[in-house]
Amino acid sequence: MLKTDAIIIGAGPCGLSAAIHLQRIGLDVLLIEKGSIVNSIHRYPTHQTFFSSSMKLSIGNIPFITAKDKPQRNDALVYYRTVAELEQLTINSDETVLSVEKTNNVFHLRTDKAEYEAPYVVAATGYYDQPNRLEAVGADLPHVHHYFKEAHPYFQKNVVVIGGKNSAVDAALELERAGANVTVVYRGSSYSPSVKPWILPGFESLVNNGKIRMIFQASVDEITSESVRIRSGAGIDVIPSDAVFAMIGYHPDYNLLGSMGIQLEQDSGCPIFNEETMETSVEGLYIAGVIAAGNNANSIFIENGRHHGEAIAYSISEKMKAKC
Structure with missing residues (x-):
């Protein structure tokens, strides 16, 4: 002792x-x-x-x-x-x-x-x-991550980022720079006020120019080894994904x-x-x-x-x- x-x-x-x-x-x-x-x-x-x-x-x-x-x-x-x-x-x-x-x-x-x-x-x-648990079918699959380290392994891969605050935006930016096809799914109706003001304009520009797909007011229903099914105001959407980053706090x-x-x-x-x-x-x-x-x-x-x-x-x- x-x-x-x-x-x-x-x-x-x-x-x-x-x-x-x-x-x-x-x-x-x-x-x-x-x-x-x-x-x-x-x-x-x-x-x-x-x-x-x-x-x-x-x-x-x-x-x-x-x-x-x-x-x-x-x-x-x-x-x-x-x-x-x-x-x-x-x-x-x-x-x-x-x-x-x-x-x-x-x-x-x-x-x-x-x-x-x-x-x-x-x-x-x-x-x-x-990490906060993602309440969705398939949330425990091995390609679903709650931490983002670096973007290089995701070159030319389909990646879904869940969340809309700083960690999600940072991950999406790095993934896009590394050549990934990035979709961001966020339950909010607009960009979070907590996002760092010096990176938001660049992120918005990528979204507006189709470099990053941004889906607001969306929730995740199911994750499989090949896709993410989401529900939003536009209905049900199935997004191809090789990796999922659940950056939800x-x-x-x-x-x-x-x-x-x-x-x-x-x-x-x-x-x-x-x-x-x-x-x-x-x-x-x-x-x-x-x-x-x-x-x-x-x-x-x-x-x-x-x-x-x-x-x-x-x-x-x-x-x-x-x-x-």
């Missing part, structure tokens, strides 16, 4: 930020990550460019310097690895937390590799590993959060917590990052979630002073 001062579940940018601030108040901190450091960013498309400037993605007051104002995926991977080295963070990667229980003011964590004890726990698990791991004793709002899926301290109704158990937003993943990003660590560190330092 390993004992430490604080355990952070998840080594994404917000988890790393929390670890840095907790170490700076004198705590021994362990991060447990089921994948690799900043695993969600690692799983981004290889071409991914961030919405924000590098300054807004920096953590721990360590500058994130890039040649361009908006960094790309690989810039971020290098930066966060460097931060972890500079701050000498202890990260157990490729280790999955199975349970978290609190007994006598101490949290007991069991993973697939070991057991741990700590008086403080921070859940910074993000949401990218939990992601959600937090509600099972894990619930097993910890974290209460969730039924409609929004938001954990119930103190917004000033990030502490949940379970004393000593905190949350950080996008999981604080519940189902509305568009309200918390690295840019604002990185500050959760400061609030958590202040809260814990006040608790420690009160015990002295």
Whole structure:
């Protein structure tokens, strides 16, 4: 049984930020990550460019310097690895937390590799590993994907992209550039206001010129190995497809959060917590990052979630002073 001062579940940018601030108040901190450091960013498309400037993605007051104002995926991977080295963070990667229980003011964590004890726990698990399920026949076929990595393998192939927000538009653009025949199916009646404004005009131009087929107010009925059957205002349409990308969003791991004793709002899926301290109704158990937003993943990003660590560190330092 390993004992430490604080355990952070998840080594994404917000988890790393929390670890840095907790170490700076004198705590021994362990991060447990089921994948690799900043695993969600690692799983981004290889071409991914961030919405924000590098300054807004920096953590721990360590500058994130890039040649361009908006960094790309690989810039971020290098930066966060460097931060972890500079701050000498202890990260157990490729280790999955199975349970978290609190007994006598101490949290007991069991993973697939070991057991741990700590008086403080921070859940910074993000949401990218939990894709929303596509409710359609054939949604589990092997050529249906919830993540888009790169377009090259789909040259001269028929590809259907389901969704109409940033991830779907990004995937459709890259696929068209690589020579794929792209159809985008979206349940909305018009382009989503969340689509990055600097890419929407180019996407619209491709649609207007017949380079990408865009179908609004459409739902997927069935996916087969060769086609996608959709239903829209124009009726039933069967679209040939060699691959399907269901870019319809992601959600937090509600099972894990619930097993910890974290209460969730039924409609929004938001954990119930103190917004000033990030502490949940379970004393000593905190949350950080996008999981604080519940189902509305568009309200918390690295840019604002990185500050959760400061609030958590202040809260814990006040608790420690009160015990002295």
